[in-house]
Amino acid sequence: MERTAVFDQTGKYRYCLGRRWQPGGSSVAFVMLNPSQADASRDDPTLRACTQFAQRWQYAALEVVNLFGYRTPHPAQLKQALNQAEDPIGDQNDRYLLQTVEEADQVVLAWGNWGSLAGRDRTILTLLTPHWAKLTYLQLNRSGQPRHPLYISRSVLPQRYPVPRHLIS
Numbered sequence: 001m002e003r004t005a006v007f008d009q010t011g012k013y014r015y016c017l018g019r020r021w022q023p024g025g026s027s028v029a030f031v032m033l034n035p036s037q038a039d040a041s042r043d044d045p046t047l048r049a050c051t052q053f054a055q056r057w058q059y060a061a062l063e064v065v066n067l068f069g070y071r072t073p074h075p076a077q078l079k080q081a082l083n084q085a086e087d088p089i090g091d092q093n094d095r096y097l098l099q100t101v102e103e104a105d106q107v108v109l110a111w112g113n114w115g116s117l118a119g120r121d122r123t124i125l126t127l128l129t130p131h132w133a134k135l136t137y138l139q140l141n142r143s144g145q146p147r148h149p150l151y152i153s154r155s156v157l158p159q160r161y162p163v164p165r166h167l168i169s
Contacts, residue, residue, distance in 0.1 A: 015096035046149065146161070
């Protein structure tokens with residue numbers, strides 16, 4: 001398996017995480033909230049879940065990008081960083097996110113409950129408007145955010161993501 005990860009110089013931000021188990025072939029991208037501890041040599045439960053989905057759907061590879069590049073296993077720390085005038089996004093995050101979405105054959109939005117923090121869900125959905133045809137989700141939570149994949153049955157199939165009202169002119 002080919003394993004890749006892109007970090008900033010400090011290791012504080014992870015911008016992209018990839019796994020390829022077949023040469024060539026199509027890829028799926030997962031857009032989640034923020035990176036945890038997975039890297040080029042180590043998987044975490046979320047990455048294993050995404051890999052299971054991708055393999056079930058017959059993809060040869062997956063890429064993971066996030067609304068926030070700051071590495072933490074605790075989403076509340078993103079809010080703390082914002083409150084302390086720190087940058088939980090990372091200066092290269094949106095560039096890698098957009099590049100990954102452009103290169104993927106399918107994109108699964110999966111950031112969970114914290115996606116609306118600092119309006120990142122709306123910002124990213126606006127950024128991804130040109131790629132709307134390949135945006136999907138697995139399930140929506142009560143607030144309408146795309147659910148995180150970890151606790152979703154691996155038999156669930158992706159559905160086309162509905163265009164949010166703020167993007168309809």
